[in-house]
Amino acid sequence: MATQLKPNVECSSEEWQARLDLAACYRIFDHLGWGESIYNHISVAVPGEADTFLINPFGLLYDEVTASNLVKIDVEGNNVGQSQYMVNKAGFTQHAYFHKHLGEKATAICHVHTTATMAVCSHKGGLLPTNFYACNFQGQIGYHDFEGVTVRPEEGERLVENLGDHSILMLRNHGPVVMDRTIPGMFVKMWALQRACEIQVATLSQGEANVISQEVVDVHQRDLSVMASQGGAGVFDFEAWKRRIDKIDSSWRN
Template sequence: MATALKANSKYSEAEWTARQELAACYRIFAMLGWDEMIFNHITVKLPDEDGSYLINPYGLHFSEVCASNLIKIDIDGNKVDTDNPWHVNKAGFVQHSLFHRELPDAHAIIHTHTTATMAVCSVEGGLRATNFYACNFQNQLAYHDFEGVTVREEEGKRLLENLGNKRILMLKNHGPVVMGRTLPEAFLKHWVLQRACEIQLATCSMGDPIIVPPDVVAVHQRDLHQVQIPGGAGRAEFDAMVRRIDKIDTSWRD
């Protein structure tokens, strides 16, 4: 997927690859309508710089993000590449920094405000076992009560307590925080969660949904692990979407 570095590049090969992958993810989200004006974030750890992360420039739409304008920050949201003219929405990084700092496996973190996921976060019972995709997540989601905009560090303790050993946190009345060991894995989790929520909204608008029994959910989740995925979780799906955005615009690679 990565475009070769220029000979005089200031980036390492590992950083440039991470930048291009993250820029591609932002463009994919824009294409799928998962953007929220200039808000929301997808962040990733840099593989070759401990304590450094990439985040979108505050003020750009997801469709404007490219590899070179992503901002490198430290764990507190401070800019590392000070020559980057764009700003960081530090308020939006508060929860990301918490999970990146405390969870070694949270390499990539996605927070969105899509209509479907926010709606499911805003009803009693949250995501229910009413469709194929929703069954993937039964007993896999954590929930956190709404406490207002997430800018207060003291909320962090409760966020971690409510998350527990799960890696998707549904912020009630707000939206999901999806974490992955890789960016493609986090992308695929978000895609499946989005579909599960969209279908739940459609189903509930039609009448009383059919709830899948717990024993059937258990069989479903067991059999999901039998699927062999080339390149690791999410890689094939992510690369397919990269090919789609390349047909629209390749400027994300720059």
């Protein structure tokens, strides 16, 4: 395991750990091909600080993000940290509204434009119960109609309303927003959603899909919830991928 470096920014030990986990998450997303040039975002609330979160510096690729260059901003868009970087307004508007109004439910948030997830967001039926992973999410996803690039604060109310009690919001014709109480939980949810979408796209390319009944979906979700605790809500998955990226490049820890 890589040596734990001392913080390169003035912050609490809790914030530094959040920075490390978020930087690692950016590198994992990059490794998995989930980056989108310098766009899209992953954010995490700063532990112990109300209405404050960390997000990627605008202008850097995901493989350039490190624990110390993450930007600390409040939900009004003010840079309250030491970063010299700016943030992308589209990312700030969307993430800030969720962090401000959803509390711990949205501690960690990602928004991606992967080909598979955008394709499913653009499909009239959305995510269909046609494969193992897709069954995980049936009845647990909100949908929000496309309104253009997300830079207008008033859209935030509709985003939260359409999310409802769920933790995934499919922005139609755009891409998904995935959130959780922890970074590992958000990551493993995003991983499973990506797989569900990849398989759906491949399945529908063959013609008519075999749709799984709601009765079987209900049994699947019941049994899955029993098994979920074994994986530590994504902790095992996240730590495994951190080991992988450490072998490739551990500079995210800087």
